[in-house]
Amino acid sequence: MNKALKNPLIFTLFVLPALFLFLMFFVYPIFSSIYYSLTSWNGVSDTVKYTGLTNFKKALGDERFWVSAKNNGWFIIFSCFVQVPLIVLFSLLIANVKKLKGLYKTAVFMPAIMSTAVIGILWGFIYEPNIGLINKIIGLFGVDPIYWLSDERVAMLSILITNAWQWTGFYIVMVLAAILSIPGELDEAAKIDGATGVQRALRITLPLIMPIISVVIMLSIAGAMKAADIVIVMTKGGPAGSTEVMATYMIKYAITNFKYGYGNAIAVLIFMFTLVVTAFYQLVIARRNERIEY
């Protein structure tokens, strides 16, 4: 019995292809990034010059890098303080309605399966100053046209709104699944004790779904650190670098400007920022959310 499933040769053959790709495209790139971040290299030539921490010093003293880091911060703040409350509200509402539940669940998820690039184009059209939908709507109330994507003051906000439009439904479905898996007796008992709908939502459902909300926040932070395609499609980092994020700044340097070493230093900084933010969140905020048993 054991012999057939203990065959080390077959085991190796089955594991090797996936493992090889994993090492080549996940593990090796990490070390390669760290190595090249310590060099000055244009990405093509034969000469790779070791320069120590010069790239990092340059990045940390680079005002435009900090603008891009701050914009990643805006992504995180917007998703935690605007998106997450909306996600929880909508999930609670959908969980408690009887009619149309399936429709809500299906429709809200739809934007999440579409290409960020196409959504960027679609919203670029909606934000269009002269014929775009939003200026037409605010025009009905007599508000002057706003240059959503070319005005430095609102361009970042416009991107954040589009990003929220795309991903809110995705998280709603996750939170909804958690709410619907809570045993009904808990709610029933509270109902018999005379608790109102709002009381039950705040006192029973909400505490029970804290772990999943925590997951949503973690995923939002990870998503915020990765954000790049939406920026490239909607504004290319402009106007005047005001919507640049770390990933687009990295790409701009390494691929467009052939500063491969410097680009890798930014990649390493993205890793470190992600690590610090998630560690901070885990230690300071999520620590209090213990595992919940029904």
Place this chain on the structure above:
Amino acid sequence: MLRNLKKSLPHVVLLSYLLVILFPFLFVLFSSVKKDNNEIALNPFGIPKEFVFNNYVEAWVNAKISTYFFNSLYISIFASVVTILLGSMFAFAVTRMRQGKWNGILFSLVLIGMLIPNNALMLPIYTIVRKLGILNTHWALIIPYIANAIPFTIIILAAFMRSLPREIEEAAVMDGLKAQGIFARIIVPLTIPAMVTVFIVNFLGNWNEFLLANYFLSNDELRTLPVGMVQFRDQYQMNYAQMSAGIVYSVVPVIIIYAILQEKIIEGVTAGGVKG
């Protein structure tokens, strides 16, 4: 009266949210059959006076949307199929075969892949692809797409395979099957429901991918749909009716897939999300 209000209030809120989700699509759909920018500007909300389907012809032919469309289709399907194949072999080995501590070590190693922000790995991957001499070929996307989807695929398939009862294999071994036979004739057929879910999620991920596709290919004939669309937008910036037709082309296939398979998609994406 008050009861009715309480009952309908959630629906009012949710339907407004639904409107925010769906209205942009309607706006683009209507704009795609309007004559020109002028008609879009004068009548942004309504159904067009006359339907101009020529926008669709122009977008399909001039903008080479057909080329991009089939590039995307075959790259996405091919990469997803290979991922399922390699991922299921790996998952089978670490969940059903008996190699002591190796099962756990290899599985955890791949699990870490879920935590790595893969955008930050783009530069080294660019170099690997260039050194392999496949930059500016479809392989430059296919191989990284396969690699990128492997952690998610393994996690979902391994979870599913673990839940299959041990007795199945005992019976198979009695009948004289070897490990590879158990895999191909017993485990794979039983895992198909999970594979379908994983396939769709990976397919959508590849279909929508933009960054690698944008920077790893420079030949227009090779481009995928998201990249082709962005390029099309940049060229026809001022013709919003045609641009809308282009958007409709790239959104409709995904909506059709979603309409048919939404249960599986939601299941797969949330499972991956929760475990990530």
